[in-house]
Amino acid sequence: xxxxxxxxxxxxxxxxxxxxxxxxxxxxxxxxxxxxxxxxxxxxxxxxxxxxxxxxxxxxxxxxxxxxxxxxxxxxxxxxxxxxxxxxxxxxxxxxxxxxxxxxxxxxxxxxxxxxxxxxxxxxxxxxxxxxxxxxxxxxxxxxxxxxxxxxxxxxxxxxxxxxxxxxxxxxxxxxxxxxxxxxxxxxxxxxxxxxxxxxxxxxxxxxxxxxxxxxxxxxxxxxxxxxxxxxxxxxxxxxxxxxxxxxxxxxxxxxxx
Amino acid sequence: xxxxxxxxxxxxxxxxxxxxxxxxxxxxxxxxxxxxxxxxxxxxxxxxxxxxxxxxxxxxxxxxxxxxxxxxxxxxxxxxxxxxxxxxxxxxxxxxxxxxxxxxxxxxxxxxxxxxxxxxxxxxxxxxxxxxxxxxxxxxxxxxxxxxxxxxxxxxxxxxxxxxxxxxxxxxxxxxxxxxxxxxxxxxxxxxxxxxxxxxxxxxxxxxxxxxxxxxxxxxxxxxxxxxxxxxxxxxxxxxxxxxxxxxxxxxxxxxxxxxxxxxxxxxxxxxxxxxxxxxxxxxxxxxxxxxxxxxxxxxxxxxxxxxxxxxxxx
Numbered sequence: 001x002x003x004x005x006x007x008x009x010x011x012x013x014x015x016x017x018x019x020x021x022x023x024x025x026x027x028x029x030x031x032x033x034x035x036x037x038x039x040x041x042x043x044x045x046x047x048x049x050x051x052x053x054x055x056x057x058x059x060x061x062x063x064x065x066x067x068x069x070x071x072x073x074x075x076x077x078x079x080x081x082x083x084x085x086x087x088x089x090x091x092x093x094x095x096x097x098x099x100x101x102x103x104x105x106x107x108x109x110x111x112x113x114x115x116x117x118x119x120x121x122x123x124x125x126x127x128x129x130x131x132x133x134x135x136x137x138x139x140x141x142x143x144x145x146x147x148x149x150x151x152x153x154x155x156x157x158x159x160x161x162x163x164x165x166x167x168x169x170x171x172x173x174x175x176x177x178x179x180x181x182x183x184x185x186x187x188x189x190x191x192x193x194x195x196x197x198x199x200x201x202x203x204x205x206x207x208x209x210x211x212x213x214x215x216x217x218x219x220x221x222x223x224x225x226x227x228x229x230x231x232x233x234x235x236x237x238x239x240x241x242x243x244x245x246x247x248x249x250x251x252x253x254x255x256x257x258x
Numbered sequence: 259x260x261x262x263x264x265x266x267x268x269x270x271x272x273x274x275x276x277x278x279x280x281x282x283x284x285x286x287x288x289x290x291x292x293x294x295x296x297x298x299x300x301x302x303x304x305x306x307x308x309x310x311x312x313x314x315x316x317x318x319x320x321x322x323x324x325x326x327x328x329x330x331x332x333x334x335x336x337x338x339x340x341x342x343x344x345x346x347x348x349x350x351x352x353x354x355x356x357x358x359x360x361x362x363x364x365x366x367x368x369x370x371x372x373x374x375x376x377x378x379x380x381x382x383x384x385x386x387x388x389x390x391x392x393x394x395x396x397x398x399x400x401x402x403x404x405x406x407x408x409x410x411x412x413x414x415x416x417x418x419x420x421x422x423x424x425x426x427x428x429x430x431x432x433x434x435x436x437x438x439x440x441x442x443x444x445x446x447x448x449x450x451x452x453x454x455x456x457x458x459x460x461x462x463x464x465x466x467x468x469x470x471x472x473x474x475x476x477x478x479x480x481x482x483x484x485x486x487x488x489x490x491x492x493x494x495x496x497x498x499x500x501x502x503x504x505x506x507x508x509x510x511x512x513x514x515x516x517x518x519x520x521x522x523x524x525x526x527x528x529x530x531x532x533x534x535x536x537x538x539x540x541x542x543x544x545x546x547x548x549x550x551x552x553x554x555x556x557x558x559x560x561x562x563x564x565x566x567x568x569x570x571x572x573x
Contacts, residue, residue, distance in 0.1 A: 007365045011351065018353040081349045086410060089315040089343035089420075090366045091335035257317040258271075 004092050005100045012104020013111075016070060021108060024062050025115050031058055036123035047127040052138060052220040055120035060145045060216070062116065063109050064176060067149050070108070071156025072168035074101040079257055088257070095249045102157055102245060109149040117142050137219035140230060144213040147237035151208045152176060154241040158248040162255065179210035208240055259329050261418050261449035262291040262314070266323035269309050269473075283309045285474045286323060291451055291466075293417075296444050298460035299453040300556060301470040307453035308346055310470070311422050315343050327418060339368055342411035346422040346453075348403060352396035356387055356406050359395060360413055367414035381409040386435065400427040408439060419443055421452035425459055437463060461552045469559050476559035484555050491548040492528050495520045497541040504534030522548060 016022075032055060039050045075098070078084040087097060120138065125131070155175055159168035178185070182204060189200035213233055215225050269284040284306045291297045301307050312318040314325055316332050330337035350359055360378040369377060382388050385405040390398070395406065404427050411419055424440070425433045440463055443450050454460055460467050461481055468478040477484055496519055501512045505521065508530065512521045523531055528545070535542055 004366055007362060011354075011362055015351060015353050082345055082347075083349060083351055085312075085315065085317055085345040086343065086348065086350070086363065086407075087366060088317060089338065089341070090363065091338040091368060092366050093335065254319070256319055257312070 002096060002099075004096045005103065008087075008092070008097060008100025009103035009107060012074070012101050013107050016105065016108040021066060021070065022112060022115075024066060025112065025119075028058060028062055028116050029119055032119040032123040036126045039127055048124065048222075049220045051123050051127050052120070053216060055123055056138070056141050056145065056216040056219070059113060059116045059120065059142065060148065060214075063113060063145065063149045064152055066112065067105065067109055067152040068156050068169055068172045068176070070105055071153050072160050072165045072172060074105060074157055075160040075252065076163070076165050076168070084257060094253050098157065098161070098245060098249050098252055102153060102241075105153050105157075106150055109153065110146060113142060113146055113149070132222070134219075134222040134224070137215070137222070137225055140225045141215050141219040143230070144215055144233060147233060148210055148213050150237055150241050151179075151210075151244070154244040154248070155208070158244045158251075161248040161252040175207060176210065179208040180214070181211060182207055182209040183211040209236065212236070259293070260290045260326075261293040261295065262289070262297075262325070262327050262451060263329075264289040264310075264314075264323070264325045267310065267313060267320050267325055268322035269306075269313060269318065270321045283473050284313070284320075285472075287470075287473075287475055288323075289468055289475060289478060291449060293449050294444065294447050295465045296440060296450045296463050297452070298464035298467040299451065299470065300455065300457065300460055300467050301453075302455055302560065305470045306473040307470060308422055309473075311343075311345075311420055311451075311453060314420065315341075339414070340417045342414065342416035342419040344407045344411040344419075344421045344424055347426065348407035350395050350403065350406060350410075352394065355392050355394050356382065356398070356409075357391040359406065360410060363410045364413055369414050377413060377415075381413050384412070384439065385409045401429060401432050404428055404432070404436075408436065412439075412443065416448070418449040418451065421450065423454055424452055425454065425456055433459070457552050457556055467552070469556060471560050477555070481552055485552055490525050491522050492525055493520060493522050493544075493546045493548050494528070494531055494535075495543040495546075496535055497543055500538060500540060502534040502538040502540065504537065505531055518543060 035054050036051060039047050039054075075084075078087075084097070088094065117139075120142075121131075124135070124138075152172060156168060156172045159171045163171070185200065185204040185207065189197060189204045192200050212229075215229075218225065264287055266286040266288055267284060268282075268286050271281045271283055272278045273281055287306075287310065299307050299310065309318065313320050314327065314332065316338070325332055327337050328340055351362075354362065357378055360381065361374060364374045364377060365371075378391075379388070382391050385408050387402065387405055387409065390402065395403065398406065404424070408421070408424065411421065421440075424436050428436060437459065440450050440452070452463075464481060466478065466480050467484070469476045497517060499514055499517075499519060501519060505512065508523070508527060510521045510523050510527075510531070512519050521531065525547075532542070532545070
C-alpha cells in the first residue's frame with residue numbers, strides 16, 4: 001500500500017475508534033450474553049443452531065449499520081468541515097484519499113468483527129460446552145460477512161462522493177436490502193421475456209449479490225461451504241468493490257470542493 | 259521564474275436545480291507573484307479571493323485559463339510538496355491532538371520521518387502552542403485553531419505559503435504574532451500569498467497587493483505606488499486667524515491651530531486657495547500633500563465600474 005493511502009487509512013481507523021464506534025461491541029456483548037443464557041434455559045438440542053444463527057446475524061447487522069453510517073460521511077463530512085482542504089493541498093491525489101478512507105473503514109470493520117466473533121464463539125462455548133469440526137464453517141460465514149462489509153463500505157463511499165449523507169444512507173441501505181434478495185431477482189429475471197427480461201437481468205447483476213455471501217443458515221445446520229464458493233465470492237467481492245471504488249474516484253476527481 | 263503565475267483564470271458556477279443560472283466568480287484573472295515576495299490579495303467578502311486560492315490549491319477546477327506555481331502545474335504533486343496552505347476559518351480533525359495532527363500532515367507531505375518529531379516541536383513552539391501539543395483539537399479555541407492552521411501550513415518548510423484570512427479570529431496579540439511569522443517567512447526567502455480584507459495588515463506587511471472585486475482584478479502593485487495614483491488632497495497652512503472669503507465660498511472647512519489656520523482641500527482647487535491667500539496678502543506657511551491610504555485606493559477601486567462592462571459599453 002502506498003504510504004499516503006496507509007496514513008489516511010490509519011487516521012480513518014483512529015477517528016472511528018476515538019469516536020467510540022467500537023462501543024457497539026458492548027451492545028453486542030450484552031446481546032450475546034443474554035441470548036446464551038436464555039437459549040441455555042429454553043432450547044432443547046437446538047442451542048447451537050439458535051446461537052450461531054442469532055450471533056452471525058447480529059455480527060452482520062451491527063457491521064452493516066456501522067459501514068453505512070460511517071461510510072456515508074467519509075467524504076461529505078470532510079467536505080462540509082473543510083478538513084479535506086488541508087489534505088488535498090498536499091501531495092495527496094484524490095484517488096489516494098478515497099482508497100485511504102476505504103481501507104480505514106474496512107480495517108475498522110475487520111477489527112470490530114474479530115471482537116464480535118470472539119463473542120459468538122464464547123456464547124457457543126457457554127451453551128454447548130464443546131466445539132465440533134463443522135464449526136469451522138462459522139469462520140467462513142464470518143469471512144463472507146466481512147466481504148459484505150467491504151462491498152457496503154465501497155457503496156457508501158461511492159454515494160458519499162457526490163450525495164448528501166441522508167440520500168447516501170438511503171441508497172446504501174436499499175442496495176443492501178435488494179442485494180440480500182439478489183438471487184430471487186435473478187430467478188425472477190429468468191422467468192420473464194423480452195425487454196423486461198433484459199431490464200430485470202441487468203438490474204439483478206448490477207445490485208450486489210449479498211444472498212451469495214450469506215451462508216449463515218447453512219453453517220448453523222452444520223452443512224459444509226463449498227471451497228469454490230469461497231474463491232468465487234472472494235473474487236466477486238473484490239471485483240465489485242473495485243468497480244464501485246473506481247466509479248467513486250471518477251466522480252470525486254471531477255468534483256469542485258466548494 | 260515567477261513563484262505564482264496566473265494566466266486568465268476564470269471560474270463560473272452554475273446555480274439552481276431546474277433553471278440553471280450562471281455566476282461568474284472569477285473573470286479572467288492574470289497575475290504574477292515573484293519569489294520571496296509578500297503579496298496581499300485584497301477584496302471585500304465574496305470578491306473571489308477564496309475561489310482563486312481554491313483553484314490554486316486544486317480544490318476547485320477553473321472554467322478557463324491556467325496557473326503555475328514554481329513553474330509546475332497545479333495538480334503536480336512535486337509542486338504540492340513545496341507549498342503550504344491555511345484555509346479560511348480552518349477546521350481540523352478534532353479527535354486528534356495538535357501534535358498528532360501535525361505528525362499526520364507531515365507524513366502526507368513526505369517529511370523525513372526521522373526529522374518529523376523535531377519539526378513538529380519546532381513549529382508548535384513557533385506558533386506558541388508548545389504547552390498544548392497533547393490537547394485534543396476539540397478543546398481548542400478559535401484563535402488556537404488558527405495557530406494550528408498556520409503551524410500545519412509551514413510544517414514541511416514550503417517555498418510558497420498561501421494564507422486565506424490568516425488574522426481572522428485572532429486577538430491583537432495573536433495578530434501581531436502572525437505578522438511576525440509572515441515577516442519571518444519572508445526573511446527566510448519564502449513567498450507568501452495571503453488574502454485579507456483587513457487593509458492595515460496588508461499595508462504593514464505586503465511588498466505588493468492586488469485588489470479584487472466581483473471577480474475582477476482592479477489594481478496590482480506596491481502599496482506606495484498604488485496610493486500615489488489616488489486623486490490626493492493637500493493641507494495648506496497660513497499665518498493668522500483670517501479666513502479669506504474666496505476660501506469660505508469654496509465650502510472648505512478651515513481650522514484654527516494656535517497662530518495659524520489650516521485647511522485640507524482636493525488638489526484640483528489648490529491653486530484657487532493659494533490665489534485667495536495671495537489676494538488677502540496672508541503669509542503662507544506650508545503646502546503639504548496628504549498621503550492617501552490604501553483604504554482610499556481600495557474604496558476608489560470598489561466604486562469603479564467593472565472593466566469588462568466598461569469595455570462592452572465602449573464597443
